[in-house]
Amino acid sequence: MMPSIPLTNVIVAGVGGQGILTAAEVLARVALEAGLEVKKSEVKGLSQRGGSVVSFVRFGPRVYSPVIEKGTAQLLVAFERAEALRWVHFLKPEDNAVVLNDLTVVPLPATLGLDTYPQDVEETLRQVAGRLLVVNAPAVANRLGNPLVANTVVLGAASTLLPFPEDLWQRVLTDLFRRKYLEVNLQAFAEGRRLAHTSS
Amino acid sequence: MARRLLSGNEALAYGAWAAGLKVAAAYPGTPSTEVLETLARFPEVRAEWSTNEKVAYEVAYGAALGGVRSLVAMKHVGLNVAADPFFSSAYAGVNAGFVVIVADDPGMHSSQNEQDSRRHAKAARVPVLEPSDPAEAYLFVQRAFEISERFDLPVMVRMTTRVSHGKGVVEPGKRREVPPREYRKDMQKYVMVPANARVRHRILEEEKLPALRRFSDTLDLHRLEPGDPEKLAFVTSGVAYHYVREVFPDHAVLKLGLSWPLPERLLEEFFGTYPRVMVVEEGDPVIEEELKALGYSVEGKNRLPRYGELDPSVLRARILGSELPHPEPRKAVSRPPALCPGCPYTGVFWSLSLLKKPVMGDIGCYTLGALPPFQAMDTTIDMGASIPMAFGMEKAGRQAVAVIGDSTFFHSGVAGLIDLVYNGGHSTVIILENDTTGMTGHQGHPGTGKTLQNGGRRVDIEQLVRAIGVEHVQVVDPHDLKATKRAISEAIRHEGPSVVIARRPCVLIPEGRELYQEEPVRWIDPEACVGARCHSCLRVGCPAISVDKETGKPYIVDFLCVGCGVCEQTCPYDAIHPVD
Structure with a gap:
């Protein structure tokens, strides 16, 4: 058992297909x-097809609602810029942190000129977030030879802001990933942690 | 027992398995699909994807009459399809336990309406259990089998999206084998001719339901959590209980496990102690109306919204008129779901957007053809509606095209096509054959021959369509844009019913992915591209194509492109090429 960990609300957000549900x-x-x-609560089905995806994870001694209330999230892990903006008002006004993957995915309505993609996302996040960690996960994942592990890089960075020891994360990753993808995911996770430590 | 993190749907499967379940059937539908997907892994359970919810219901019900515990699972609108056996089976009753799992979708995350299945249950006189989280789902479904056998009735377990897809801690136990019950021929009980049905209805109303009401009072799935009698007290059920607890931690709560029929003595006790009561329930005011009919004065949907999903913020805003301090919301960008890069349907909707005929649509990923840039769908109402509605348009003097997916065609499209042929219609039907049930996460259907557990037989759509009597049948590759547009135009011109089968596997299943394994991604040569005065490639609606803000010229995002080459065919300037 860990020492007592208070009720913690984490939002994991991004674009369908980025591995958000796996990270959560x-x-x-x-x-x-x-x-x-x-x-843990998320919505599947139609929302997967390149649409916005969000997963709420809540843990602590006792958890009632599976849904996170506005103004209560201690941590927002965003896999894409605009998706970070979508959830900022769910953050606690103070003592919060945001992990942002350095990635822009322009959705169809913006491409077609029906909507505009937000500017200066980092600037806005800096105003709201007690702590902002920007991680270039796609670059790390490419360097590791598998673009699909970008989500694990982001998770590795986020893990440094959560009250669990590194070996516990590694054990769960080992349980969850098939042997073929395990090694690269463990590397991606370690790289994410390293990035977080060097940027703080 | 080990603690496990399970979704509500997985927990239902584990619970049903532990209760000795032997037969399960369903048609996939969000948010219910994972119940059967999980059950399929248990060797003791015979699980199938049925062609539709009515068939699934009847398969599972037949198994229950045959003496083994069985269940059927569906989404809320699936119960409309299965409503016929649902109502009559409540008269006939069951033999072994029979559980009907229905997952409602308040907020319509992935549905065309947000009907409340408890209304159906009440109308059919079927008891309803409402678990609030995965741990309760595991427990409640086991009790559902016991209640079903004790009262000789189908029992509904009503889920909602947050209960079905939310995960929580469950400690699943061992399976308890239940010996098969004897099957006895009993025509008075099971043959619902009027003379028998009259008797069965009387037994249901006069014997079973009063007994069930008394039983509800003794049921340990209800929970009274005391609180300050001066404060507002709550009657609640399902996930709404957790929202109440979140916002009102020290108020009295009566949490109903069985939400119909109500525990009347327990309610008397509760209302005796707590004079000010509000009902908080996800969906329609079903409990609220029952309470009012019993003469209680309660608040409920006069304060809370009658549509959409509840959550703690909604309760706080509507009941307390307040909200927690939070950062100001920012405008992100609209990011609706889109057809995937490499989706076989892009060619069909590209063609339809040029042909400008009314398109009667259906339910599936392809409903996204209604969105820009295609806007090539005029209606989406219910499963299988496309073909009969196109025929109706024809009768109104307008030529329309029906678009329907392969799985949906088997679900409820076939009857519409037979109707069209039989009644001398001339409409055109496009069947999108992508070899999977795409939107719900790639389940098999009769056209694939892949069943949920062991191999079955394939039903060939083309042969079926010809056997129905459609003479003008064309099969096209929808990634060949010219051929697709030509085939649809020809079909529209054809006198008599016509079918175009657009055949190409979904890009997300192995057969589809394989097609592009060797394909290089595409790029757009900015020298050759003329930019904003063309933008022809944007008309295929591919999420991998973006536009440079400075030059107005489209470019291809390489990590999204699968190399299908559809955009290449649209470019009048020959600017799109495979990357070397």
């Missing part, structure tokens, strides 16, 4: 293995 699953399993109560 790893986090929720880590909290489970730490002996906490966990609830």
Whole structure:
């Protein structure tokens, strides 16, 4: 058992296909293995097809609602710039942190000129976030030879802001990933942690 | 037992399995799909994807009459399809336990309406259990089998999106084998001719339901959590309980496990102690109306919204008129779902957007053809509606085209096509054959021959369509834009019913991915591209194509492109090429 960990609300957000649900699953399993109560809520189905995707993860001694209330999230992990902006008002006004993947994915309505993609996202986040960690996960993932592990890089960075030991994360990753992809995911996770430590 | 993180749907499967379940059937539908996907892994359970919810219901019900515990799972609108057996099976009753799992979708995350299935249950006189999280889903479904056998009735377990797809901690236990019950021929019970049905209806109303009401009072799935009698007290069910607890931690709460029929003595006790009561329930005011009919004065949907999903913010705003301090919301960007890069349907909607005929649509990923840039869908109402509605348009003097996916065609499109042929229609039907049930996460259907557990037989759409009597049948590759547009135009001109089968596997299934394994991604040569005065490639609606803000020229995002080459065919300036 971990020392008492208070109720913690984490939002994992991004674009369908980025591995958001997997990243949220790893986090929720880590909290489970730490002996906490966990609830996780997300919406599947139509929203997957390149649309916005969000997963709420809540853990602590006792968790009621699976949905996070506006103004209560301690951590926002965003896999894409505009998706970070979509959830800023869910952050706690103080003592919050944002992990931002250095990636822009322009959606069809903006491409077609029906909407505009937001400018100066980092600037806005800096105003709101107690701590902002920008991670160039796609570059790291490409360097590791598998663009699909970008989500694990982001997760690695986010893990440094959460109250769980590194070996617990590694154990859950080992449980969750197939052997073929395990090694590269463990590397991606370690790289994410390293990036977080060097940027702080 | 080990603690596990399970979704509500997975927990239902584990619970049903532990209760000795032997047969399960469903048609996939968000948010219910994972129940059967999980059950399929248990060797003791025979699980199938049925062609539609009515068929699934009847397969599972037949198994229950045959003496083994069985269940059927569906989304809320699926219960409309299965409503016929649902109502009559409540008269006939069951033999072994029979559980009907229905997942409602308040907020319509992935549905065309947000009907409340408890209304159906009440109308059919079927008891409803409402778990609030995965741990309860695991427990409640086991109790559902016991209640079903005790009262000889189907029992509904009503889920909602947050209960079905939310994950929580569950400690699943071992399976308890339940010996098969004897099957006895009993025509008075099971043959619903009027003379028998009259008796069965009387037994249901006069014997079973009063007994069930008394039983509801003794049921340990209700929970009374005391609080300050001076404060507003709550009657609640399902996930709404957690929202109440989140916002009102020290108020009295009566959490109903069985939300129909209500525990009347328990309610008397609760209202005796707590004079000010509000009902908080996800969906329609079903409990609220029952309470009012019993003579209680309660608040509820006069304060809370009658549509959409509840959450703690909604309760706080509507009941307390307040909100927690939070950073100011910022405008992000509209990011609706889109057809995937490499989706076989782009060619069909590209053609339809040029042909400008009314398009009667259907339910599936391809409903996204209604969005820009295609806007090539005029209607989406329910499963299988496209073909009969196109025929109706024809009768109104307008020529329309029906678009329907392969899985939807088997679900409820076939009857519409037979109707069209039989009644001498001339409409054109486009069947999108992508070899999977795409939107719900790639389940098999009769056209694939892939069943949920073991191999079955394939039903060939083209042969079926010809056997129905459609003479003008064309099969096209929808990634060949010219051929697709030509085939659809020809079909529209054809006198008599016509079918175009647009055949290419979904890009997300292995057969589809394989097609592009060797294909290089594309790029747009900015020298050759003329930019904003053309933008022809944007008309294929591919999320991999973006536009440079400075030059107005489109470019291809290489990590999204699959190399399908559809955009190449649209470029009048020959500016799009495979990357060397």
